Amino acid sequence: MAMRIVVEDCINCAACEEDCPTESISKGEDAFTVNAETCTECEDEYPEPKCEEMCPIDGCVVKAETPHRR
Ligand code: SF4
Ligand code: SF4
Known part of the structure; x- marks a missing residue:
């Protein structure tokens, strides 16, 4: 699995x-x-994906399988 960043x-x-x-x-x-x-x-490092936690924009870093919102 992986995370992805919503480019826009x-x-x-x-x-x-x-x-x-x-x-x-x-x-x-x-x-x-x-x-x-x-x-x-x-x-193996954190309970939740760290990038998602650190990102100041809600919904900008999501799981790769999450459908595109737009
Ligand atoms: S910080 Fe984000 S990109 Fe890096 S390993 Fe964790 S989930 Fe993957
Ligand atoms: S933390 Fe900043 S650079 Fe990283 S995905 Fe979020 S907005 Fe983009």
């Missing part, structure tokens, strides 16, 4: 990047992006 909601603040235990988040062209290959959803 991301404000490129980088708050999600610092605490990712697997270094799976990086700056992309229009928004930050999650590497689905390495993201573990923080399974």
Whole structure:
């Protein structure tokens, strides 16, 4: 499993990047992006995905299987 970032909601603040235990988040062209290959959803590190917790925008970091809202 992996998280994904809703591109149009991301404000490129980088708050999600610092605490990712697997270094799976990086700056992309229009928004930050999650590497689905390495993201573990923080399974062994935190009770909840850390990036989702750190992101100041509600609904910006969601589980990869969550349908697009728009
Ligand atoms: S869920 Fe955890 S491992 Fe995956 S991108 Fe977010 S902080 Fe990194
Ligand atoms: S914390 Fe949220 S808004 Fe900030 S860069 Fe990461 S995904 Fe984008």
